[in-house]
Amino acid sequence: MTTAQPLDVQPTPLALLLLGREADPKSERGVECPGDLPSPSDPDLVERARAAKEKLGDKVFVLGHHYQRDEVIQFADVTGDSFKLARDAAAKPEAEYIVFCGVHFMAESADILTTDDQKVVLPDLAAGCSMADMATAEQVAECWDVLTEAGVAEQVVPVSYMNSSADIKAFTGKHGGTICTSSNAKRALDWAFEQGEKVLFLPDQHLGRNTAVRDMGMSLDDCVLYNPHKPNGGLTVEELRNAKMILWRGHCSVHGRFSLDSVNDVRERIPGVNVLVHPECKHEVVAAADYVGSTEYIINTLDAAPAGSKWAIGTELNLVRRVANAHPDKEIVFLDKTVCFCSTMNRIDLPHLVWTLESLAEGNLVNQIQVDKETESFAKLALERMLALP
Ligand code: 13P
Ligand code: SF4
Numbered sequence: 001m002t003t004a005q006p007l008d009v010q011p012t013p014l015a016l017l018l019l020g021r022e023a024d025p026k027s028e029r030g031v032e033c034p035g036d037l038p039s040p041s042d043p044d045l046v047e048r049a050r051a052a053k054e055k056l057g058d059k060v061f062v063l064g065h066h067y068q069r070d071e072v073i074q075f076a077d078v079t080g081d082s083f084k085l086a087r088d089a090a091a092k093p094e095a096e097y098i099v100f101c102g103v104h105f106m107a108e109s110a111d112i113l114t115t116d117d118q119k120v121v122l123p124d125l126a127a128g129c130s131m132a133d134m135a136t137a138e139q140v141a142e143c144w145d146v147l148t149e150a151g152v153a154e155q156v157v158p159v160s161y162m163n164s165s166a167d168i169k170a171f172t173g174k175h176g177g178t179i180c181t182s183s184n185a186k187r188a189l190d191w192a193f194e195q196g197e198k199v200l201f202l203p204d205q206h207l208g209r210n211t212a213v214r215d216m217g218m219s220l221d222d223c224v225l226y227n228p229h230k231p232n233g234g235l236t237v238e239e240l241r242n243a244k245m246i247l248w249r250g251h252c253s254v255h256g257r258f259s260l261d262s263v264n265d266v267r268e269r270i271p272g273v274n275v276l277v278h279p280e281c282k283h284e285v286v287a288a289a290d291y292v293g294s295t296e297y298i299i300n301t302l303d304a305a306p307a308g309s310k311w312a313i314g315t316e317l318n319l320v321r322r323v324a325n326a327h328p329d330k331e332i333v334f335l336d337k338t339v340c341f342c343s344t345m346n347r348i349d350l351p352h353l354v355w356t357l358e359s360l361a362e363g364n365l366v367n368q369i370q371v372d373k374e375t376e377s378f379a380k381l382a383l384e385r386m387l388a389l390p
Pocket of ligand 1: 280293294
């Protein structure tokens with residue numbers, strides 16, 4: 001038998017990053033999470049969160065995205081999809097602190113849309129979004145150069161998914177484009193095609209393709225895929241000139257797990273099942289589904305469904321579990337056989353929320369998300385265009 005020896009190795013920066021204690025300046029994720037977190041096994045956590053929130057009173061407004069854990073969502077003043085939360089954040093100018101239980105790009109958008117006096121706080125700064133990280137400011141600037149050289153940039157209107165960094169939103173605003181979410185992507189594309197002939201859709205290829213083909217009657221041939229890791233995006237000048245939709249090669253790893261096999265399999269296992277998926281799923285999954293929509297749409301559809309109906313849901317597991325528990329009279333299952341949490345959404349847990357609320361209640365501002373003024377002004381332009389969509 002051997003006894004474990006203490007390892008004489010220093011943790012690598014990557015290991016620290018995974019633990020949420022360090023910075024990656026190239027990532028849309030944030031920086032260090034200072035202070036000591038309460039233990040997850042602390043039996044008083046619920047009471048501590050309640051007491052700190054009560055002490056803060058109207059000074060704090062807690063937003064919770066639908067993918068958040070139950071232990072966190074119970075303390076949200078409002079819950080919603082990305083669009084609703086952006087609007088709700090902007091509609092609460094009296095709250096000094098906006099605690100955003102969601103991911104980094106959502107907190108950035110809230111900072112852009114709130115007043116200068118308000119402070120937006122993300123309980124764990126490592127709660128990023130891998131999709132948002134798939135389009136960096138440098139890559140997108142390079143792409144624009146490629147479009148300019150191909151002679152198409154003047155016809156192109158950028159439409160960026162909310163799941164992008166503030167830098168990408170600023171690029172979008174600067175070039176006359178708009179932001180969209182999964183609940184208004186068609187309206188955003190309708191608007192964009194009134195302004196120009198082509199759209200550069202960032203960073204989620206699937207939402208772009210699904211909206212163009214499923215909702216707007218375009219063909220798959222109208223879409224080309226720009227790969228930022230290849231010279232000229234891997235596209236010829238002719239391909240760029242012929243395309244209507246130039247899709248950025250980004251995706252969500254959580255929704256990427258659902259396949260056509262999962263749809264076929266659940267239809268075989270549960271006769272009469274309705275398949276309801278998020279538009280970040282691959283095109284073949286969306287094409288085979290019965291219903292497609294944002295997280296808020298998924299909840300509303302299940303709320304309105306008749307008792308006894310059967311549903312297979314293709315989105316993040318915290319949300320699917322919560323709606324299944326809320327509707328014991330309906331059969332609601334997860335579309336895939338393996339579990340599928342969004343690991344970064346899940347980083348916000350009760351210990352982080354308690355630490356955040358208690359710190360704020362003691363007058364210590366922690367984990368503030370602050371977008372610089374220049375980025376903010378252009379990003380705000382793009383976000384306001386979205387909020388003004390008909
Ligand atoms: P919703 O806008 O539908 O809430 O989606 C946000 C998201 O990150 C989905 O992965
Ligand atoms: Fe990003 Fe996907 Fe998580 Fe949504 S589910 S926050 S797109 S990684």
